[in-house]
Amino acid sequence: MGYGRLGSSDPGGSSRRTLTGNDHITSPPSTTNKRKLILLSLLSIALIAASAVSAVILVGIRTRASGRSDTRVPHQPSQSISKTCSKTRYPSLCMSTLLDFPSSNHASEQDLVHISFNVTLQHFSKALYFSSGISNVQMDPHVRSAYDDCLELLDDSVDALSRSLISVAPSGSGANNKQGGSTQDVLTWLSAALTNQDTCTSGFADVSGSVKDQMADRLKDLSELVSNCLAIFAATGSDDFSGIPIQNRRRRLMGVHADISDEKSGGQFPKWLSRKERKLLDLPVSTIHADVVVSKDGNGTCKTISEAIKKAPEYSNRRFVIYVRAGRYEENNLKVGRKKTNLMFIGDGKGKTVITGGRNVFQNMTTFHTASFASNGAGFIARDITFENYAGPGKHQAVALRVGADHAVIYRCNVIGYQDTCYVHSNRQFFRECDIYGTVDFIFGNAAVVFQNCSLYARKPLPLQKNTVTAQNRKDPNQNTGISIHNSRIFATSDLEAVKGSIPTYLGRPWKLYSRTVYMMSYMGDHINPRGWLEWNTTFALDTLYYGEYMNYGPGAAIGQRVKWPGYRVITAAVEASRFTVAQFISGSAWLPTTGVAFSAGLDS
Numbered sequence: 001m002g003y004g005r006l007g008s009s010d011p012g013g014s015s016r017r018t019l020t021g022n023d024h025i026t027s028p029p030s031t032t033n034k035r036k037l038i039l040l041s042l043l044s045i046a047l048i049a050a051s052a053v054s055a056v057i058l059v060g061i062r063t064r065a066s067g068r069s070d071t072r073v074p075h076q077p078s079q080s081i082s083k084t085c086s087k088t089r090y091p092s093l094c095m096s097t098l099l100d101f102p103s104s105n106h107a108s109e110q111d112l113v114h115i116s117f118n119v120t121l122q123h124f125s126k127a128l129y130f131s132s133g134i135s136n137v138q139m140d141p142h143v144r145s146a147y148d149d150c151l152e153l154l155d156d157s158v159d160a161l162s163r164s165l166i167s168v169a170p171s172g173s174g175a176n177n178k179q180g181g182s183t184q185d186v187l188t189w190l191s192a193a194l195t196n197q198d199t200c201t202s203g204f205a206d207v208s209g210s211v212k213d214q215m216a217d218r219l220k221d222l223s224e225l226v227s228n229c230l231a232i233f234a235a236t237g238s239d240d241f242s243g244i245p246i247q248n249r250r251r252r253l254m255g256v257h258a259d260i261s262d263e264k265s266g267g268q269f270p271k272w273l274s275r276k277e278r279k280l281l282d283l284p285v286s287t288i289h290a291d292v293v294v295s296k297d298g299n300g301t302c303k304t305i306s307e308a309i310k311k312a313p314e315y316s317n318r319r320f321v322i323y324v325r326a327g328r329y330e331e332n333n334l335k336v337g338r339k340k341t342n343l344m345f346i347g348d349g350k351g352k353t354v355i356t357g358g359r360n361v362f363q364n365m366t367t368f369h370t371a372s373f374a375s376n377g378a379g380f381i382a383r384d385i386t387f388e389n390y391a392g393p394g395k396h397q398a399v400a401l402r403v404g405a406d407h408a409v410i411y412r413c414n415v416i417g418y419q420d421t422c423y424v425h426s427n428r429q430f431f432r433e434c435d436i437y438g439t440v441d442f443i444f445g446n447a448a449v450v451f452q453n454c455s456l457y458a459r460k461p462l463p464l465q466k467n468t469v470t471a472q473n474r475k476d477p478n479q480n481t482g483i484s485i486h487n488s489r490i491f492a493t494s495d496l497e498a499v500k501g502s503i504p505t506y507l508g509r510p511w512k513l514y515s516r517t518v519y520m521m522s523y524m525g526d527h528i529n530p531r532g533w534l535e536w537n538t539t540f541a542l543d544t545l546y547y548g549e550y551m552n553y554g555p556g557a558a559i560g561q562r563v564k565w566p567g568y569r570v571i572t573a574a575v576e577a578s579r580f581t582v583a584q585f586i587s588g589s590a591w592l593p594t595t596g597v598a599f600s601a602g603l604d605s
Contacts, residue, residue: 078105084112087235088228089476093221097228114168116232120225121161124193127218128154134214141364143211146203149368150215153196156338156376156404157226160189160196168233184480186233188406188448191479192426194226195446198475198512199425203366230478285346285384290323305355306331314339324385326352332359336375336405343377347385350414350435356388360395367420371402378427380405381595386414393418393439393462403429403447409597410434417442418459424449424483428586432597437493441471444511448481448586452599454488458505458527460495467496468534470508472515482516482546483508484580487600490519490556492527500527506534507549510541518548518571518580521603528556533563543567550577578603 077085077095081104085094094116098104101115131151139147164186181189201219204212292308293300300323302308308322319342326348334355336343347353357372359365372389375382380403391398400417403410406427414435415422421438424445431451436443439461443451458467469490472483490507492500505527508517533547543566549559550571559570571577578584582592583601592599 078107080107080109080112081105084109084116084232085228088231090224090228093224094228094232097225110236111170113232113236114165114170116229117161117165117168120222120229121158121165123222123225124154124158124161127222128158131215131218134211137211139211140207142366143204143207143209145365145369146200146207147211147215149203149366150200150219152376153200157193157196159338160193161226164189164193164229187230187478187480188428190226190230190233191446191448191476191481192404192406194223194230194476194479195426195473195481197223197226198446198473199368203368227476227478230476234478285323285348288321288323288346290321290346292320292322294322294324294329296325296327296329300325304331305329305334309334309336309340309343312336312340312343314341316340316342318342319344319379319381321346323347324353324355328354328356330356330358330372332357334373335371336377336380338376338378340377342379343375344381344383345385346383349384350386350412352386353384354386354388356386356390357400358389358391358395358398360389360391360398362391362395367397367399367423368402368425370397370420371399371423373400374402374404375408376404378406378408379595380408381411381597382409382413383411384413386416388414389417389421391418393459393465396420396440399423405429407592407595409592409595411597418461420444426481430582430586430592430597430599432599438469439467440465441468441509441511443469443483444471444473446473446475446479446481446512447483450484450486450580450582450586451488452486452582454485456485456488456490457493458490458496459493460499461503465503466534467503467505468509469506470517471511472508472517473511474514474516475512477514477544479514482518482580482585484518484520484585485522486520486581486603487522488519489523490528490554491525496527504529507532508547509534509536510545510547511536513541513544515541515545515547517546518550518577519552520550520571520577520580522552522557523554524552524556526555530558530561531563532559532561533565533568541567548577548580574603 077099081095081098085091085098088094097119098112098115101119104112104115107115128151131154163181167181167186197219201223204215292302292311294302294305294308296303302311305322305324308324312320312322321344323346355373359370359372361367361370370389373387387401389398389400397420398417400421401410401415402423402425404425404427408427408429410429410431412433414437416437418438419440419442421442422436422444424443424447426445426447429447429449431449431454434451434454435457436454437457437459439459443456456469458469461467470483474481492505496503496505506529507519508515532549535542545565545567547565547568548571549557549562562568562570581602582599586592587601
């Protein structure tokens with residue numbers, strides 16, 4: 001965030017670094033004809049799905065319009081369109097895109113929800129297809145990195161928007177509703193699509209040239225379209241809390257109860273987990289049946305983690321277990337792709353099974369690209385592993401672990417780096433009993449994520465740097481995202497402890513306009529600056545962010561000298577703090593219990 005310094009000149013903006021290097025170096029195209037065919041198929045599937053829903057919407061609209069079949073675009077929007085678009089942040093774009101849809105002027109407000117999703121999906125699908133058409137253009141490494149990021153993120157967004165469209169499809173549309181989701185699912189998927197687009201455009205912020213210009217043309221209006229979808233859908237009755245003060249409302253917990261501990265298991269697991277699920281997380285590794293065993297000495301199923309990922313099935317509905325034996329594994333571009341669902345990685349313990357790498361932004365790549373390990377596949381679980389980026393503080397942005405998987409769990413793991421260590425990119429995530437080390441913005445991203453019973457270690461940074469534990473980048477008030485740190489500990493490592501008087505450490509700073517972070521019932525060491533929080537750039541986001549503290553303790557938790565920003569608040573009501581607990585913030589659909597990972601649903605630890 002910034003180039004090894006705080007207070008970027010681009011307030012909360014698109015660029016998080018400035019990169020120098022040899023711009024004339026080229027890298028070969030990475031996209032083959034096979035990939036083009038895959039993208040063409042993706043576009044076709046998305047457009048067919050959208051067209052199927054469109055046909056049903058059109059039939060309903062034309063029926064209500066007393067048989068009128070004139071689909072010419074009217075000059076003036078209907079009352080329904082005007083009312084719907086008035087709820088959005090980009091009303092002019094909303095009106096123009098809705099009016100482009102046949103018969104939209106006769107549509108009800110409910111129909112317009114479906115139409116807005118439909119139109120947005122079509123725009124993303126076309127952007128993905130036409131962006132892939134320039135894959136053979138020669139690009140320097142940094143441009144290629146940003147370009148590849150965008151293709152991956154556009155692909156993920158098309159999938160998220162497709163599932164969202166199915167979820168809100170009219171009854172009788174013929175859509176397979178089993179693929180759909182709840183209100184919170186749709187908000188999560190739309191939030192992720194908006195985050196994806198923000199990451200895509202950010203990657204091109206520090207480059208120039210024809211590829212950037214062509215991509216800017218293809219990506220035009222995509223962020224605004226998703227933002228409008230979020231606003232329109234949120235207005236239908238979702239119960240998120242975008243600003244302050246939070247209203248005294250309680251969301252139905254959908255079967256999640258505060259008293260979840262099983263006394264017989266020492267309170268380690270929710271009492272309504274099956275015996276099989278509890279055993280999977282609680283039993284010694286030697287007693288767990290793994291589908292694939294990774295061992296560097298050749299005594300397993302394969303020698304590398306990348307081989308193991310390839311062996312995992314796509315779109316698996318059952319838990320697929322990969323056991324990675326003790327050892328130090330350094331492999332380029334280790335990633336669990338979106339299609340690799342329900343994968344579980346089990347290691348031999350923190351410091352024993354180590355997945356490492358040294359990629360960093362000084363190597364002409366985006367921050368997104370630097371991760372030693374990344375996962376986008378829904379249902380991802382990692383247990384008893386160390387994820388590390390050894391690039392060091394002088395290399396600035398260097399990610400150890402990046403997670404964009406929905407319903408992801410990181411359990412009893414180390415995440416070790418310096419700047420930008422842990423990238424909680426998007427969707428819903430849960431970290432339990434993890435140790436995370438870093439300096440500048442070392443937990444960052446726009447997931448809806450809870451860190452519970454974790455230890456967060458600030459390290460000694462570069463000279464003149466300031467430590468910031470978090471940099472949350474929620475950019476839209478309707479995104480259901482944020483960072484919740486609950487029942488955890490914020491420590492200084494020994495090297496920082498020796499110089500803590502001269503190097504301030506802050507709880508966080510606002511990367512984007514609606515940044516949202518809370519600390520609850522957590523210990524804070526005396527290395528935390530009494531102000532608590534740090535500005536990104538002068539007054540940027542200070543009245544739109546949401547930063548909260550609830551019942552924290554320790555020498556760094558005193559609130560007497562905290563910042564006086566409009567968006568900062570000392571939380572005093574349990575009902576408000578409860579909104580950031582596992583039960584309410586990330587477990588609306590009760591997904592977490594099925595993983596077998598120990599957690600506390602409510603405020604009580």
